[in-house]
Amino acid sequence: MRFDELSIPEEVRQGIRDAGFSECTPIQEQTLPLTLGGKDVAGQAQTGTGKTAAFLITLFTRLLENKDNSTHQPRALILAPTRELVVQIEEDAQLLGRHCGLVTQAIYGGVDYMKQRSALREGADVIVGTPGRLIDYLKQKVYSLKGIEMLVIDEADRMFDMGFIADLRFILRKLPPYDKRQNLMFSATLSLRVMELAYEFMNMPQKLSVTPEKMTAERVEQVLYHVSRKEKFPLLLGLLRRTGMERTMIFINTKREAEYLFDRLNANGFPCRVISGDVEQRKRMRILDDFKQGKLPILIATDVASRGLHIEGVTHVINYDLPQDCEDYVHRIGRTARAGSEGKAISLADEDGAFFLEAIEEYIKDKIPTEWAEDELFVNDYVRTPRPKRKPLEAKTGGSRGRGGERTARPARSGSVKPKPAAVAAPPSPTAATEGATGEAPAKKRRRRRRKPGEKAEPGSAAAPQAE
CATH class of the missing domain: 3.40.50.300 (P-loop containing nucleotide triphosphate hydrolases)
Known part of the structure; x- marks a missing residue:
């Protein structure tokens, strides 16, 4: 029509x-x-x-x-x-x-x-x-x-x-x-x-x-590589160098792994950027504009970019991590082969991703063609970069929070000033029982006795002479 x-x-x-x-x-x-x-x-x-x-x-x-x-x-x-x-x-x-x-x-x-x-x-x-x-x-x-x-x-x-x-x-x-x-x-x-x-x-x-029997786009060529977790990046470098991908989207499951992949690709001569849910919106839009205009050859993305984006000319989609949700696989590879064009979707299944493969193939009602990578496809002489360290949870707070949100003290380090021990209470005096509610001892009452003729005064009494 x-x-x-x-x-x-x-x-x-x-x-x-x-x-x-x-x-x-x-x-x-x-x-x-x-x-x-x-x-x-x-x-x-x-x-x-x-x-x-x-x-x-x-x-x-x-x-x-x-x-x-x-x-x-x-x-x-x-x-x-x-x-x-x-x-x-x-x-x-x-x-x-x-x-x-x-x-x-x-x-x-x-x-x-x-x-x-x-x-x-x-x-x-x-x-x-x-x-x-x-x-x-x-x-x-x-x-x-x-x-x-x-x-x-x-x-x-x-x-x-x-x-x-x-x-x-x-x-x-x-x-x-x-x-x-x-x-x-x-x-x-x-x-x-x-x-x-x-x-x-x-x-x-x-x-x-109008969903056809085949869930994925017809013009997408799909291929799957079984590879260990340690060999994923060497294989990715080999694929990028061999196929000459002009405009490629690489999907990954977590933001932390996306940042690690970003560091390694840039260190090995493949300029790329990352978009995820934590990236500021203005920055995300600038990155997408550069990718659409061809200024950026490789875009690393979490599933925030797998739906709704229409970017013309995406030649390759690489699932560096297989998605846990089988529907996300369809949306990911749908970024290529749009508006009648052709594209290729490459998936890398490691020890963890292999568990999601059966559900994905059952959902798309098709078997993803499998290829075995040759030894020369792996690039092992690449520049190593350190994995970003996790930030400790208590680095900024100086302590942890207990139940109810109350802050609890951190245990004292060695060499630090120890708190002074509490003073030991003195044993109660004989007059403690006679103390009033105000905490003051009542005046001591003494009965005065008349001294007999010739009797000496007791030492310490009022009648005894005081030493100068």
């Missing part, structure tokens, strides 16, 4: 031509006839199938029916789980909606707080954002959701995985009634919990699925 066959305004058609689209993808061919007619849709499709363009075309078509926005309040809301996906959707919206005269604003954490707040106050027709900061501005009454005409939830399954479901429900309860707006939801898997959310907040959604 061609886009010319659909009932789309001319302003949207111009944006489609600017993007270079002419033929509909399977997900677009199934969803657009329904969504352009005002139906709610819950769609299942794998990454890179064009679902972003499908809901953006529907969104702009609906908003162009009534351009009046005198209240300057948002009319459409797009929710996404990650900042990178929000930025990607905004870029696609700017391209497809270039001729529509609508204002699109991205809202996400990690960037200038007051700048986004001011942009919302000035007014926006379409908001694309992550739940956290959207709720923050909503509680401050910076904007209102009462005028929302269309709702889009992208990567709904990822919302559950990242723990956003409570925030998502909070936002959805602030929207107009479900029958007063159009609702679209897209997810890699339409599980029971995702469909429960759809039936709760959508108006009789039409369930669609």
